[in-house]
Amino acid sequence: MSKVRTFPWLLSVAFAVVPLAGCPQNEPPPDTGPKPDTVCPKEISGSCKVLKDEWDEKKLVAEYHILVPPDTKHDDAEKYLQALYRHMMTRRDYPPTQLGGFVYTDEAQFKTPPLSPVGSVTQKPGEKSPTFENKIVLELWQQVESAIKLSARADRKLKRKLEYSANPQAHSVTIIQPFNEGVTEEWAKEIDYAQVMSYFSELSQQLFNNIPDLKTFVYRARWKDQEMAQIEISRADYDKINFAEVERRVGQLAGRTFLELTTGKGGSESSVEKAHVRRRAAEYKKAIDQIKVKPIINPQLK
Numbered sequence: 001m002s003k004v005r006t007f008p009w010l011l012s013v014a015f016a017v018v019p020l021a022g023c024p025q026n027e028p029p030p031d032t033g034p035k036p037d038t039v040c041p042k043e044i045s046g047s048c049k050v051l052k053d054e055w056d057e058k059k060l061v062a063e064y065h066i067l068v069p070p071d072t073k074h075d076d077a078e079k080y081l082q083a084l085y086r087h088m089m090t091r092r093d094y095p096p097t098q099l100g101g102f103v104y105t106d107e108a109q110f111k112t113p114p115l116s117p118v119g120s121v122t123q124k125p126g127e128k129s130p131t132f133e134n135k136i137v138l139e140l141w142q143q144v145e146s147a148i149k150l151s152a153r154a155d156r157k158l159k160r161k162l163e164y165s166a167n168p169q170a171h172s173v174t175i176i177q178p179f180n181e182g183v184t185e186e187w188a189k190e191i192d193y194a195q196v197m198s199y200f201s202e203l204s205q206q207l208f209n210n211i212p213d214l215k216t217f218v219y220r221a222r223w224k225d226q227e228m229a230q231i232e233i234s235r236a237d238y239d240k241i242n243f244a245e246v247e248r249r250v251g252q253l254a255g256r257t258f259l260e261l262t263t264g265k266g267g268s269e270s271s272v273e274k275a276h277v278r279r280r281a282a283e284y285k286k287a288i289d290q291i292k293v294k295p296i297i298n299p300q301l302k
Contacts, residue, residue, distance in 0.1 A: 044080050074134060077103055081134065140171070141164075148162075160180060191221075192277055215234060234292065256279075
């Protein structure tokens with residue numbers, strides 16, 4: 001009968017490879033990263049509320065939804081979106097490869113499908129920079145400055161310059177325009193009716209075409225410290241007049257004037273120029289006469 005030999009060292013190997021009953025096996029390390037937020041980042045208003053904060057650790061995808069007050073302004077929302085982006089990019093050891101941050105002013109915008117945030121910041125894989133979208137309408141004064149390109153106007157450094165006031169409650173804008181001699185502090189040597197109405201037409205189109213909620217525009221022309229014109233126009237009047245068509249007709253008058261000058265059929269050069277001014281004024285007058293509130297025109301303006 002053969003003897004069975006035992007090798008004590010085999011026992012240690014067996015115990016090393018065969019786990020004992022009830023002992024845990026290679027459990028994943030606990031998640032030590034930040035937990036979902038219950039309060040908004042410090043840079044965002046204290047009245048902010050976290051609606052959802054999700055993080056996919058495997059795909060490195062972050063999604064963050066917050067609720068801010070209903071009366072949040074456009075510029076404030078812009079700051080919140082920037083703060084949200086910084087927060088999502090820096091809160092973990094590894095920045096997300098894809099993210100979406102969303103801002104709401106009403107919880108129903110979040111709870112009722114489809115989601116309808118008023119602002120968002122997104123960044124997809126491979127993109128070098130985020131995309132911001134802010135749907136909160138600019139304040140009326142901001143819309144005015146953008147519509148008339150105020151910062152680009154040459155008169156900004158003058159004491160006597162174009163001024164405006166915006167009334168958000170009445171959805172109205174008033175513009176006061178001085179007529180200077182070029183870009184100087186001196187009054188223009190002369191002005192005429194067509195010149196004033198041309199500026200009124202241009203400003204009307206800039207404002208009504210770019211500010212959807214604008215109801216009324218009041219234009220005041222000043223020259224030599226006198227009120228030369230005050231015109232109040234409603235959106236209904238503006239839509240009826242069609243200033244783009246008025247400007248097209250006024251522009252066509254230049255061709256007739258050029259023909260008269262080159263053929264001599266209009267008389268002297270001075271006579272032709274005066275006739276041109278009269279014809280331009282007549283076109284504008286036909287348009288202005290359609291305004292419901294009667295304009296106040298200084299008798300000096302011809």
